[in-house]
Amino acid sequence: MTVRRTGRMPWAHRLGRAGWAAVLVALYLFLLAPILVVLVESFDDATYLRFPPQGFTFDAYGQVFANESFRLGIQVSGVTAAVTALLAMIAGVPAALALTRLRFRGRSAIEAAFLSPLLVPHIVLGLALLLILAPIPLTDTYWGLILAHLGVTVPYVVRTVSAALMSADPRAEEAARTLGASGFTAFRRITLPAIRSGLLSGGVIAFLLSFDETVISLFVSGQNTVPLPVAVLQYVEYRSDPSIASLSVLLVLLSVVVVVLVERGLGLRRSLRSG
Amino acid sequence: MGDTPHLVLSGLAKTYPGADGAAVRGIDLTVERGRILAVLGPSGCGKSTTLRLIAGLVAPTAGRIEVDGRDLTDVPVHRRDMGVVFQSYALFPHLDVARNVAFGLEMRAVGKAEVKRRVGEALELVRLGHLAGRRIAQLSGGQQQRVALARALVVEPSVLLLDEPLSNLDARLRSTMQDEIGRIQRETGITTVFVTHDQQEALSMADSVAVMNEGRIEQTGTPQDIYERPARPFVARFVGRANMVEGTSRGRDGERTLVELPGLGKVPAAGDPVETGRPATVMLRPHRIALAAAAPESGGARGTVLSAAYAGETVAYRVRLGDDGPVLDVERPTGSEASHGPGAEVALSWDPEAPRLVADPS
Ligand SMILES: Nc1ncnc2c1ncn2[C@@H]1O[C@H](COP(=O)(O)OP(=O)(O)OP(=O)(O)O)[C@@H](O)[C@H]1O
Ligand SMILES: [Mg+2]
Numbered sequence: 001m002t003v004r005r006t007g008r009m010p011w012a013h014r015l016g017r018a019g020w021a022a023v024l025v026a027l028y029l030f031l032l033a034p035i036l037v038v039l040v041e042s043f044d045d046a047t048y049l050r051f052p053p054q055g056f057t058f059d060a061y062g063q064v065f066a067n068e069s070f071r072l073g074i075q076v077s078g079v080t081a082a083v084t085a086l087l088a089m090i091a092g093v094p095a096a097l098a099l100t101r102l103r104f105r106g107r108s109a110i111e112a113a114f115l116s117p118l119l120v121p122h123i124v125l126g127l128a129l130l131l132i133l134a135p136i137p138l139t140d141t142y143w144g145l146i147l148a149h150l151g152v153t154v155p156y157v158v159r160t161v162s163a164a165l166m167s168a169d170p171r172a173e174e175a176a177r178t179l180g181a182s183g184f185t186a187f188r189r190i191t192l193p194a195i196r197s198g199l200l201s202g203g204v205i206a207f208l209l210s211f212d213e214t215v216i217s218l219f220v221s222g223q224n225t226v227p228l229p230v231a232v233l234q235y236v237e238y239r240s241d242p243s244i245a246s247l248s249v250l251l252v253l254l255s256v257v258v259v260v261l262v263e264r265g266l267g268l269r270r271s272l273r274s275g
Numbered sequence: 276m277g278d279t280p281h282l283v284l285s286g287l288a289k290t291y292p293g294a295d296g297a298a299v300r301g302i303d304l305t306v307e308r309g310r311i312l313a314v315l316g317p318s319g320c321g322k323s324t325t326l327r328l329i330a331g332l333v334a335p336t337a338g339r340i341e342v343d344g345r346d347l348t349d350v351p352v353h354r355r356d357m358g359v360v361f362q363s364y365a366l367f368p369h370l371d372v373a374r375n376v377a378f379g380l381e382m383r384a385v386g387k388a389e390v391k392r393r394v395g396e397a398l399e400l401v402r403l404g405h406l407a408g409r410r411i412a413q414l415s416g417g418q419q420q421r422v423a424l425a426r427a428l429v430v431e432p433s434v435l436l437l438d439e440p441l442s443n444l445d446a447r448l449r450s451t452m453q454d455e456i457g458r459i460q461r462e463t464g465i466t467t468v469f470v471t472h473d474q475q476e477a478l479s480m481a482d483s484v485a486v487m488n489e490g491r492i493e494q495t496g497t498p499q500d501i502y503e504r505p506a507r508p509f510v511a512r513f514v515g516r517a518n519m520v521e522g523t524s525r526g527r528d529g530e531r532t533l534v535e536l537p538g539l540g541k542v543p544a545a546g547d548p549v550e551t552g553r554p555a556t557v558m559l560r561p562h563r564i565a566l567a568a569a570a571p572e573s574g575g576a577r578g579t580v581l582s583a584a585y586a587g588e589t590v591a592y593r594v595r596l597g598d599d600g601p602v603l604d605v606e607r608p609t610g611s612e613a614s615h616g617p618g619a620e621v622a623l624s625w626d627p628e629a630p631r632l633v634a635d636p637s
Contacts, residue, residue: 103292103293169363169365169368171361171363171365172365172366172367172368174332174352174359174361174365175359175361175365175366175367175423175426176367176378176382177332177352177353178330178331178332178352178353178355178357178358178359178427179353179378179379179382179426179427179430180353180354180356180379180382180383180430181353181378181382182351182353183353185382186353189378190367193369194368194369
């Protein structure tokens, strides 16, 4: 009986596995198709966007860097995203600590306030920020952009870091204190390593969200500080050529590189520890 | 060793902020140097809270904690010098076994060579020398438990506190670890308080046992005191199994009190005397009652077997006394004597030491 079963099972098993693989491939194709189309198009030699492309050249990539507004946009978005990520961490990590560690009156109200920007449509946030920043006046400045981006990035940092803190064992920190570590030392030596990956992904998410932010940026940017996504929108309003596709490919690459670097960094540190 | 008070708790109480009642309601306890005290009680009675108060992880609402005559009540956790083993072990997942054990020594700024030597010794003590380089995630429950023990012991704390250290282990490993902890405690001679809800564990491992209920200590004594001379019905019921029969005191009979019990007549019982005419509760342990097939017209206590459950080494009977008297649990060893089926008429007997008066809390 067992013999017959083992003779048959792998067959059904293999069919099941093949089915799963097919579903997965189809799913990935569906998700990746737009990127693939853009990737292929980025090598076209035409002066307008078309699909399928006919020629093959790297010219479009050159055009991206030759374009003044793209170059400026990369600079504005890069600086904004870096400062935003840093400040979002400085604001978000202590907030996450307070929300997960302390019991105080109105804690859940404050928690809701921290997370509510996640629920508000960006177009509403953008309009509100414009109304607030215009009279200061902070519109069309780096600080205006950074302030606006903090509104959408801090909630993500709070959420990611809170989740990491919540999964760290509070008893381990207590054990460290009974072994002679002061509260701060116990946090630094025991809890911090446990939430390191949460901190890192919080910072990376903040950076990528800010770099990618379009709707809110449209409201609060002007002629002087034009972040890359806004520059792209302005460009395609009048023209559409393969350099837009090339730029998109570069943006995807940036995200992938950042994520891979972070993953590698974490993985490397982990294997160093265990080795 | 022994006889000099080492750890002294007086009037220790804790009410958590926002809680309706107190978790711990005034505890007085003394542990002598080098002895093991077990705090035994049901879930939620405040055992962990008591241990956390001693360790300094929560601040008491009232009361004092003294070690060696020194008041530690306001000393912060990291200066109390107490080794704590948590129920969940609370090992440091990002450090290997040796680094876990070394942590307390590093906090005391002990030199590298000495750290290495003492970590090695501590790991030998818990028989884990061969696993020094392992990651925590690669250890079994019993091994993790021993790492936690080594980590607490390596700093040579003045007092060792264990919070249900064995409750996550299976029955076999638990009894091995009970022996192991006993051996380590004897070898190190460290004053130890451990918390458990397992009465067998408390009786077999401790020099003295404090039975706790709803934030209070019901009785403190040697394991024999607690088991054979319970001071209150709660202790009798919680530590081992007990038949509690309520009756009326009918005066003294030499050393004992005569208690009139339904279905049993006047039974002499040891324990604190109860005034004639007052209600009295008598405890009878199931394994101290003997059963025999009832001879017709013989005197003494008689009853009818309601059920007999075979449990390997013993048979557990339920016996109704007289025609409508109380039902007693009786436990007899298998093999050596005849068994009785449901419906059988039996005669009950016990040695005169078996029945004990147990005072009501009032
Ligand atoms: N941090 C806390 N805040 C509020 N109440 C608490 C807290 N910790 C424990 N309690 C309450 O105090 C009482 C005693 O809890 P404790 O953990 O000391 O019980 P325990 O005897 O250790 O129970 P168990 O055997 O289940 O571990 C319980 O009613 C519990 O709900
Ligand atoms: Mg507990």
